[in-house]
Amino acid sequence: MQTVVRRSRLPVAVILAGLPELRGRFHGVGTFLERIDTLEVGYLSPDATRYALIQPAANAGVAFDVDALDLLVDASGGYPYLVQVLGYETWTAAGGAARIVMEHAQAGAVAADARMDALFRARWDQLSDLEQRYVATVARFGPGPVPVGVVSKKLRRSTAQLSTTRAALIGEHRLLTSPRYGEVQVSLTGFKQWLTRQPEVD
Numbered sequence: 001m002q003t004v005v006r007r008s009r010l011p012v013a014v015i016l017a018g019l020p021e022l023r024g025r026f027h028g029v030g031t032f033l034e035r036i037d038t039l040e041v042g043y044l045s046p047d048a049t050r051y052a053l054i055q056p057a058a059n060a061g062v063a064f065d066v067d068a069l070d071l072l073v074d075a076s077g078g079y080p081y082l083v084q085v086l087g088y089e090t091w092t093a094a095g096g097a098a099r100i101v102m103e104h105a106q107a108g109a110v111a112a113d114a115r116m117d118a119l120f121r122a123r124w125d126q127l128s129d130l131e132q133r134y135v136a137t138v139a140r141f142g143p144g145p146v147p148v149g150v151v152s153k154k155l156r157r158s159t160a161q162l163s164t165t166r167a168a169l170i171g172e173h174r175l176l177t178s179p180r181y182g183e184v185q186v187s188l189t190g191f192k193q194w195l196t197r198q199p200e201v202d
Contacts (some may be wrong), residue, residue, distance in 0.1 A: 026167055043078035043189075053087050062098060068105035075109045079189035085112045114148035120194040123175055130155075134165050135175050136201050139192040 004012050016036075021053045026033040044052065050073055054064060057117040072090060084104045090108025094100050124132065137154045138146050148166065166184060169176040186192055195201050 020048060020154060022199055030151075041080060044076075044080060045078065047070050048074050049076055049083055052083050056087070057091070057100065058070060062094070064100045065102060068100050068102045068168065071102065071105045076114070077189040082112065082189055085115055089115070093159075106116065116190055117194060120188070121175060121193055123188075126173060127169075127175075128165075130162075130165050131169055131173070135169055135186070136195055138176060139195050142186050143192055145179050145185045148182055148184060151184070152165045 001012070001014060001015075003011050010088050028034075048068060051104045053069060053072055056061065057064060068090075076086055082101055086108055088108075089111035090100060090104050092105040093111065097104065127135065133155060134151060137151050141150055141154075148159050148162070151166075155162065166176070170178055170184070173188060174179035175191065176184045
C-alpha cells in the first residue's frame with residue numbers, strides 16, 4: 001500500500017473492520033500497521049440504532065410503526081450484532097409486508113433471543129471450567145468494568161495465575177473486553193442475563 005499510494009501516487013485506501021482486539025494484533029508486524037488510524041464503533045445510540053433499522057427498510061419501500069421500532073431499539077441495547085439479528089428476524093417475520101408492525105417486531109425479538117441463546121451456549125460450552133468461572137464472576141460483578149483484582153480474589157488465585165485465562169476469554173473466545181488496564185467486562189449484550197438462567201452456573 002505504501003508503494004501504491006506514495007510512489008505511484010494512486011488514490012487508493014484500505015478500510016478494515018474487525019473486533020476491538022484487532023489492533024492489538026498489529027503490534028510488532030510493521031510500523032505502518034501500528035500507526036493506522038482506528039475508529040471504534042462501540043454500542044450504538046438509540047438514534048443510530050433507529051437509523052440502522054429504518055434506512056434499509058425505507059430503501060425497499062417498507063416503513064416501521066413507531067411502537068415496533070421502539071421495541072427493537074430497546075431489545076438491541078445498541079449492540080451492533082444484535083441490531084442486525086433483530087432487523088433480519090423482524091424482516092423475515094414481516095414476510096414482505098409494506099409496513100412493519102408490533103406483531104412483526106415481537107416475533108423478530110423472540111427469534112433473535114433464540115439465536116442469541118444458541119450463540120451464548122456455543123461460546124459457553126467451549127470454555128474450560130476455570131474460564132467459565134472467570135467469565136461468570138465478571139458477569140456477576142458487571143455489567144460495567146470489573147477490576148481484575150476483584151475477580152482474582154473471588155476465584156482465590158493471583159492475577160498472574162489467571163492471566164492466561166483472562167487473555168483467552170478476551171482474544172480467543174471474545175466473551176470479555178478490557179476497556180482499561182486492569183479491568184475486564186462482558187462483551188456480549190444479554191450474556192449476563194443468559195447466565196442467570198443456566199442451572200449449572202451458581
